[in-house]
Amino acid sequence: MRITIVAVGRLRSDPEKSIVEHFSKRITWPVEFREVEIKKNLAAKALKQQEGALLLKNCPSGPPIVALDERGKEITSRTFAKKISDWQDDGIGDLTFVIGGAEGLDDVVKQRATETISFGRLTWPHMLVRGMLVEQIYRAQQIIAGHPYHRD
Template identity: 35%
Template sequence: MKITIISVGKIKEKFFTDAIKEYAKRLSKYCKLSEEVISDERADESFSQMEIEQVKIKEGTKILNKIKSNTYVFILHINGEQLSSEKLAQKINNLGIEGNSDLTFVIGGSNGLSDEVLNRADFKLSFSKMTFPHQLFKVILLEQIYRAFKINSGEAYHK
């Protein structure tokens, strides 16, 4: 299985990059993982809603340019469906059985995702109604994907 993580904004904190590298290393046993980092657009707090929408559109265009046509796209979105770790594992497993062995997970920027990106989603996934820092969320996402593979393999990591 091939997993691609597309995220907006570079991660600057070493402890986050170390955690991401650790989960990427762990995942290498189960899948081919690739990461695409999209540069975030400048958006001051003084920006109007129209200016924020333009930022989302610019970031969205960059995201869409990275999504392959034959991939199954998970968009991480606060209003998406919440799944347990077991249900996420089951969904990933079922997608593989159905022939969807190329999965893409998209993490938007701090202003959210454009309508065009949201419309490209095959599945909108929410981990919580809470808001998380984007840098931390990438770690959480990778851990949950790793957990899903461990569950599907019947290994003892998941408790």
């Protein structure tokens, strides 16, 4: 399984970057990060639309797109692992995750997504969501492998 994470904003030398690097190194699947930015000072709606277009432009064509959005479906780590495992069983070798910016994801991104999931109803900083996602991908890989990292 090849994973592409397309996200708004660039990770700097922050604690979030350390978390992303830590779990990225532990994942045995190839993980590619594509960071996009709009440097213009725009109104929230226009910014969200431009970020959405840029996110989709940077998504590989073909693989399923999983959007992360606070209004998405809340799932467990086991359900997340099962979805990835099912895609693998169906012969899908690539998967794309999309993380919006501070304004969230534009509707065009959510409409294009195969799945829209949430890490709960709380609002999370988009930079922190990257670390949470990478940890959940690692956790899913361990669940699929039968490793005891995950505890119910």
